[in-house]
Amino acid sequence: MVDDDIIPEGYGYKPSPSAYINHMGKVYHRRSQNERGEEIVSAAIRIEDHHVNSWGLAHGSLIAGMAEIGCAGTAYVEGGPPVVAVDMSIQFIGAPKLGELLEVHGWTTKRTRSLVFTQCRAESDGKIVFTATSVQKVIGA
Template identity: 25%
Template sequence: MPMEVPAGFVQMPGHDPGIFNSILGPFWARAEGEGLAIGFRVEARHCNPVGQCHGGMLAGFADIVLTGGCNYLARLSRFLVTVSLTQDFLAPAALGTWVDARPEVLAVTRSTLFGQCLVIADGVPVLRASGSFRFGGDPDPRFDRLRRLLAEKA
């Protein structure tokens, strides 16, 4: 199973061992002009019994893309609490495929961000997701690690 990562992607900053995000990853990010791509390679541990990426993994990935990616795009440096996350599963993503998404900020209010993304597996749309995310506390440098990492790699 190929585990290579497409050119230009760098491994996203890790989380404390044992928290949910550390169990799902690793994830990889690439700045694309003013935009951002986040991806991962489907491993056996991400799959259901028929060798396809589990829907829960895709939903978890979309949540991370929308919270982390939209935080990056909107330059918030804040923890974002998921209030609503809607997913439409479009197609399967097989073991070994590269899966990525580009978050899009739809709106930012005083307390909430609204975003969406399309998750693609080797060029095929597999999931459409949108959500609303409440600001969880004041700006915090812990939630700006992705911006610092990509700036270092530029």
């Protein structure tokens, strides 16, 4: 068992309104800006026993879930309508191990009235884990 009660530096935590995300574990969040002043929305999760496969590496389904969180997080505007993925492409590059912190950083590449095009990149222990792109549909638009 991994002690995930320590909030990673720079992140905050509050339970998600999504029961599924809460079931994954504690997903930490932060918002920042890159050197060009663009907003970066980050999420992080500590890899626990229930996240790993038979080889002790984070399961692909957890990685895919974090890619969706990374892409959707940047598409959602606080207090605005919900967004859902209508298309996503994930490039699996590596997998974090038990106890490591998986950090996902997402950004918006284009926003229209009804669609948001996003990207994210994830690292763990200084190594890239995945990249992803998505198209998010703004519900009600």
